[in-house]
Amino acid sequence: MSLRVLRSEHEPERRGAADAATALLELAHAGDPRTGAALFDLVGAQVNRLVWRVLGADEDHDDLVQQVFVALLAGLKRVREPEALHGWVAAVTVNTVRSEIRRRRVRRLFGMQAAAAEQVHTPTASHEARELLERTYGVLARLPADERIAFALRFIDEQPLGDVAAACDCSLATVKRRLSAAQARFRRLAERDPMLAEHLRELEGKR
């Protein structure tokens, strides 16, 4: 006997999102001036979260989000399936962030940008939490761009492996390889930071 799902708790929500995506694509194809606002309402939180999690509370965060939306609006008409919208948005966001990471690395290499520009400005009140964020993102900034992105999406944003692979535009095997390399490299670099090293040891002890 085959079973069929008659009603799911998530169904109305999913259907609502699909309807919103369909409406957005219609606006985009019609060249409606409300497209920008509608796009932001639909995916603004997703884009903000991705950029924030990969780069931390970066001082150029808003500029980057704007860049992502410029790219999204430029390519929105090419999206045919409303269901594919969020995956496509993730991929565009990751691409933009990757370019930014590489651009910063080049600028730093030629002394055009101080390391302080990548400092994390976090509103959290606790000094320890602030230190932890600053030091963690300091270590992440030393990872290769692809490893950093995979690490942030999988471990900080806790996305499923399949979604990480789709956002990074690579195979599942490649993502697993990147994650493994990123984890090892992060551990090695974190061991050189007294606070992170001690924190990792504490976390290991609690295992």
Next chain:
Amino acid sequence: MTDPVQRLAREVARNLGDGPGPVRRERQRAAVARLTRAPSVRRERTTWWLVPLAAAVLLAMFLARPATLTAPLTVTVAQQAVMVGTRLAAPEREALVLDFPDDDRAELAARAAARLTRAEPAHVELALERGAVTLRVRPVPGRAWSVTAGPFTVALTDADVTAAWSPETGTFRVDVARGSVDVADAAGTTRVGPGQRLELRDSAIVAAANDPPATRSGLPPIATAPRTSDLGAEARTADAASSTAPDTSLSADARPSPSSSSHSPPSPRSAGGPSSADSPPSSRSAEARASTSAANPSFPAWIALAEAGDCAAALAAAEREGLSQLHRTLAADRLDLLAHCARVTRDAAHAREALLALRRRFPTDPRARTAAFLLGRVALDLDRDPAAAADWFNKYLSEAPDGALAADARRRLEELGVQH
């Protein structure tokens, strides 16, 4: 998830949150909405004959241009030419100077950013994105200067002026040292003379920052911080201000010295605000005063700025509120935040005062122990005083031998060559 690295990442996510707050998101949304708003309408109305007509007008303007203004303007930064459209961002701790012909110059303060949007012989324009720019402009016949920031525009031809814009709070400040400038926004134009300061707020940002979306249109304008200054000392700018913009929430004060406590309250010049619309002009000054003193002191401007990451502006705002008063009244977490802002801006004295106040007023709070470590960092990194730094690190270790920063403190003591 048992791996400590993965646990650490989870902890980072918890501390970091999902992104910036609603004020910044509202601003992002407005910026994205603008990307698709205008062009399609323009395209519908455009007809083919506009193209040759525009070309003819341009040609006529080109042929009729004054002979003295034909040479292109060369703008340089560190003797390197800067193209129109270039985004200029001053480094963290240094100003960035733009040199113009005829000895004119613009100086972007540390961490400020602007775009050179026009550099024509007849018009130079800078779009200030954040921070402060100081202009020294000498008169050249037929040449006008302007600085745009959010909804505000400063126009000048012969003046020394500093304009500062904080996009987070929508605060725009103009200080004129020499000459005079015209500051314009949707409500009108105000002339600001030498020795005067004008402080305005973008009502859209103020509203977005303070109103829940459902009641945005109905709330009165706010002032950024409680002020005790004597507004009777306040002097209006030229009469033109009151005639073109009767909303007296706009004010400019005579500024005898930078240390003077007489500041104009930074109120939004919102023509639609209930407080300005319902009362006659003569009573609005008192009303502005009342709204100033009644401003919500539990979330002052400096905290909004600090939380937006603009530590320099946050510290400046806190100084305007009175640091000694803040040291006596702030809660421990806010003293910690104030010290953080001072440290980020490398202001050792203010960082130390805030941290000492934290230790003095909250001796049992865990942050008081952390403050000892931070006092060591201030002494070491900012004051270059290894002996004082070692004292503070030792104090931290004696108070929190197993604290989260103990290993760091020990390593620093080792680097200082101190036996702990």
